[in-house]
Amino acid sequence: MTELSYIEAIKTAMYEEMERDEDVFIIGEDVGAKGGVFRATEGLYDTFGSDRVIDAPLAESGIVGVGIGAAMYGMRPIAEIQFADFILPAVNQIVSEAAKIRYRSNNDWNCPITIRAPYGGGVNGALYHSQSLEAMFSNQPGLKVVIPSTPYDAKGLLKAAIRDNDPVLYFEHKRAYRLLKETLPEEDYVVPIGKADVKRTGEDITIITYGLCVHHSLQAAESLAEENIDVHVLDLRTVYPLDQEAIIEAANKTGKVLLVTEDNKEGSVIGEVAAIIAEHCLFELDAPVKRLAAPDAPSMPYAHVLEKEFLITKEKIEHEARQLAHF
């Protein structure tokens, strides 16, 4: 048993998968000698060499497109996008190509690529180093979109993504990198893609969320417990395609649902979660579904006070959860 931070869990997953399977390689900006701007690939260049830890030219569509080609040949590329904010030049490759390769070839070809992208705010990242862009990829059949909330899940989901025979977009929260630590088992394990996870059981209200907001929600739940509000927390883990069964079960359990995301409210992943609940749980609900999300401003401002205003915090969740509990 070793205690690892969220980013160490990511690095360890890559290390172990590269050891296990020589078709796994990393391609991205500054992933080589520097070990990545966040140091997620630290040491891998020295261990596996420049053929398997490839410093790509600064061009995201090229990084993903070259990865897709190698994946179609049978390799298992991990393409690192330096910040999720910079993934946009690669959207055509992700959506028109990776997501559709199996479908358009009627199962003749497939594309086992993993695309890692640090997302989220709280690191003075301003508009272009803070965004949550998962929603724009979460209506693309053929793609899987995962967002781990703990070091355990980070490691297990990344391994599952690398071994998956379809393209997986893996968003990792950059504020979580060194904030979250956990003791992980030594033995090999994967966290299944497509399965949500109950992170806390409770009877009064249900919070459904993902990513770093899981951490904030669990902290809020601890405080609320002191007020005798018993919170159930469901971590989506895979935001596309959603685990409908787990969502319905969690909503029905308490009849009061708070949905939380760091993304802008309108058009976010939790809107789809709300739709699932509306379709399946109407007669089990004891209160209107509540959403807590970032304001519908284009992105997170730089100034500390504005950044904080944009972000989801334990306090904001507590406030909303309390209101819901007393509804």
Add this chain to the structure above:
Amino acid sequence: MMKKNKHTSLGLTDDDVLAMYRTMLLTRKIDERMLLLNRSGQIPFLVSGKGQEAAQIGAAFALDTKVDYVAPYYRDMAVVLHFGMTTKELMLLAFAKEEDPNSAGRQMPGHYGQKKNNIITGSSPVSTQVPHAVGFALASRIKQDPFVTLVTLGDGSTNQGDFHEGLNFAGVHQLPVITFVQNNKFAISVPFEKQVASENIAVRASSYGMPGIIVDGNDPLDVYQAVKKARERAINDEGPTLIEAVTERLSAHSSDDNDQLYRTVEELKEAHANDCLVTFANYLEEVGLLNETIKADLQNEIMNEVNEATTYAEKASYADVRTITDYVYEV
């Protein structure tokens, strides 16, 4: 007096050049049939490669179809025929039937892909296949698998970011990939001079650390020679090559396009004067390999093949509607 034989010195036998001609003629006849089927309302769409058969067969013939990969674009019927796709399979694609090996009727005609024949699946957004081909080349480098990847595209597509990102990557890593641009001088309706600021496409290679070569795309032997040399460079780990084959588009952009809106009758006449099928047949006649009898026999044989394929594809079944969500993910 017979014309000087040009193909023997390139290492091509008489049978080779006749095979090239056959594929060119077959491509043309399938293309013409598809247009008839489209105009009679039997197939919804067609994107023609008429006039580009020489460039396509010249390039494909220079590759080793057993090991090399191609990432074709939508006009590349001669390329995929040479790589092993059959006339019947092309007709199944045109009719969008279940047995279409490219996509089981999911994709438009011209969107090729067939793993067993090393034809990489493609899409409609142009140039996306360039980084894919570079990725195949990267895989060949990492895994030490000796093969070459050839990617083709049109002249207009060389304006896309993926063309430049792909070539730059290939140049930095000196990968075994050949980028083959078929410059038919039009991007749908917009002529070359309004598309491309550089004097030609080949010169774009100079930014990406690789040779850029212009060849006569109406002469399959010229094209063959250039691609053969590029393949040798690639397989010997000497790096990538960009080849620009200047050719003619003898059709409208697609069955939904009317090229008379932007091309004059004189321009089209001039283009038809360069029709590679005619000029290559003339060459074969001049070197004594083709005459009217051989031509007629070949034509008959090909028309039978096209007729049989048409009938088969017309009668074949569509995919069951219940397959609409099959193969979104691995099952």
